[in-house]
Amino acid sequence: MANFAKPNVPQFAVDVYQNEYLPEGGREVNAIVTVTATGGGTVGGAVGAPHLYAASRGPSAAVALMVDCSGSMDYPPAKMRNARDATAAAVDTLRDGVHFAVIAGTHVAKEVYPGGGRLAVADAATREQAKQALRRLHAGGGTAIGTWLRLADRLLSSADVAIRHGILLTDGRNEHESPQDLKAALDDCAGRFTCDARGVGTDWEVKEVTGIASALLGTADIVADPAGLAADFTRMMETAMGKEVADVALRLWTPVGTTVRFVKQVAPAVEDLTGRRTESGPRSGDYPTGSWGDESRDYHVCVEVPPAHIGQEMLAARVSLVVPQPGTDSAQSLGAQGLVRAVWTDDVAASTSLNPQVAHYTGQAELARTIQQGLDLRKAGDRDGATAKLGRAVQLASASGNADTAKLLAKVVDVVDAATGTVRLKAKVAEADEMTLETRSTKTVRVKK
Amino acid sequence: MSQMPRQAALSKCPSCAEPLESGDRFCGACGYDLSAVPPPPPDHPTLAMNGAALPDAPQGPPATAAEPLPAPAPQTPTAPPAAAVPSASAAAPSPAPTPGVRFDRAPEPDEYPLQAPDPRVTADTAPDAGPVPVCVACRAGRVDGDGYCENCGHAQPRERDHLEQEFGPVAAVSDRGLRHHRNEDAFALGHTALPDGTHATVAIVCDGVSSATRPDDASLAASRTACDSLVAALAHGTHPQQAMHDAIVAAARAVDALAAEPATAREHAPHQNAPACTFVGSVVTAGLLVVGWVGDSRAYWIPDDRSPAARLTEDDSWAAQMVAAGLMSEAEAYADERAHAITGWLGADAYELEPHTAAFKPDRPGVVVVCTDGLWNYAEAAEEMAGAVPRDAAVRPLHSARVLVGHALDGGGHDNVTVAVVPFPAPPQGAGSA
Missing domain, CATH: 3.40.50.410 (von Willebrand factor, type A domain)
Structure with a gap:
């Protein structure tokens, strides 16, 4: 059902969730960057039912x-x-x-x-x-x-x-x-x-x-x-x-001396983009994100900054969304940007606290990895290894509230205690169940707010 | 940290026309305080220097004499050039601050087409934000609209990192210190004529509570509100002690009001805490010295002849309460890790506001040192403080305030440092250019 009130070009918004405080000598800065596009055609992706354009509206x-x-x-x-x-x-x-x-x-x-x-x-x-x-x-x-x-x-x-x-x-x-x-x-x-x-x-x-x-x-x-x-x-x-704008890239600017450890999409599914960087200027690179409708995705950005003294503050990364123009160096900016900061402090309580979003998605990425490893070990005949990995996966899925993945896991292993990750491999597993788990292992859930 | 929903009221800096990002509180180019509208008059000689070089200033070459080195480069901490230090000037209720010299020093020697400046003071009236400001940390990158270097990413010094003000016979200096990433202290100075024709000087110092949200805004609001309230009340003939009490109440209300502002909710602090700060203030008239405080910021009385100095305030802190209750000796109490936990503050989450005031009639001239714990941690006892205060404090209050800040920085500068030096008695004449 067309929503005529919305303009056709989606509005992008960038939110950054991080603990910017680092201890003396700290170098690693983690941030979850939530990108939300609104005003496009559908509520696409993982959430909600799409609402369609009327005929002849919407992009070509x-x-x-x-x-x-x-x-x-x-x-x-x-x-x-x-x-x-x-x-x-x-x-x-x-x-x-x-x-x-x-x-x-x-x-x-x-x-x-x-x-x-x-x-x-x-x-x-x-x-x-x-x-x-x-x-x-x-x-x-x-x-x-x-x-x-x-x-x-x-x-x-x-x-x-x-x-x-x-x-x-x-x-x-x-x-x-x-x-x-x-x-x-x-x-x-x-x-x-x-x-x-x-x-x-x-x-x-x-x-x-x-x-x-x-x-x-x-x-x-x-x-x-x-x-x-x-x-x-x-x-x-x-x-x-429902897609409105294609070839959107996540542009990451980092200061001199900073290394990008990784850039991952973490919601709605885990997708490592680190290796897909295209340099787009001094100290900045573009990571492809494909086309966007009305949707929201989360990215985990991890950079390593040069250490600085207590009391110093720096910009560790600037995240923006652009549509690179092929064949030229220019890019159309989509407006929104987010700042990832680093502040060095001697306040131990501040520098040791984990940002809940970062912690959650670190767990979700580990969940996807662990399932993959567990299934690989199972295929290779290493039952002990597979049990350990899938047990850990059950524990992570249960702790993070990823109920869909937990259900899929329960078809491959008998869960004895989800909290401790105690499981037994099922003797007989339907092939479809195992493949479903493997295919959907990268699906994540968002932090409960 | 949502960058999107913030709406900047201004699209460009009123001072230097630099385009602004939404959510900016200060101009990334000139450091202009965007919360201070309408724009102050064009001349803001807030960093008065009084002409004299400072051979015994804390550190650094003369150009940056009174300044610590919070940034890696020995550059002025008052972010790049142009404009002013509006918060300090705005805190002054009366116009006509002393003409002075600014510290916004460009790295290269400038051309002086008309007249060479006083060679003892190498500060200049920095270029009017014409050239793009260069990063003070790496000297290579330009400064972006968010106040970070486009090359090395380092945050540029902010206006409040180092503030100085001389106002009539009183002066104050505030500094970020060496270990904190922003200055959460604030001060305000005032001066007024009493109905009987004599004069009164006012100095307020507030220390933002770091564990709270927006502590820097809390201290600024409290100091300005209290100073305005005091100056207005004194001019109407209110007894200074009553005026001080009322000023503390007014300041507390101003800080309470911050808790309701949406800006507080915007900060994604791990634990949301209502903005809060401590308070200490002094009023000096021809014969009376009144202090008022909440929290652990202090006022000291340092007589010119160095007869015994005295602390005039009693901390609202865990240690002070323990000692007062006779449960611990002073040494034991201050050695405890809870010693500095404060038991009174201004803020919406304060249990109960208990404004403390005290009035004194000193029988000899001297100065009142009004300061945050960033200073008194390095000169706790009154005698130590007296030792740190220069002998000529009453005639050179700004110089003395700088020396005291330098004392704290030399000691480690673990906290923001703010010091106001108020001579007693108030001079009979007003705030002439000292």
């Missing part, structure tokens, strides 16, 4: 739907049928005027609709034609996801639009091209469009799907039961339709 956008049509999609046949229905539901969710294309993915990528290297413009007629075309989809062939992404990139770049987004569905491993080919395709597509990735069934590789979503700044999830696909696709498309 192009969407490519990539549907796995490999031979395995016919086992069981419901999978192909559900994928067709889900894609049709996504097409129905397209806002009028949005450019779109449907791609059938096997060991090669084929244009299903509209074809001819073009994009269709959504209206009642094209939506109907697209759904007709979907009926002709059938399973047969292999899986080479890199080729799907390259075709999507080609199609999406043919339109002059503000938002470019892909939705990718796969049910199997990327067996018909080398991991290097997929990596090269991801590197080429990164920054050109954003992409959500979904694995249907349980025969796909979690790290492949999460890797695609991570590289292309989208979400990853499992749809273990193909029947749930339509609802999930609709939701994804609604979120995509």
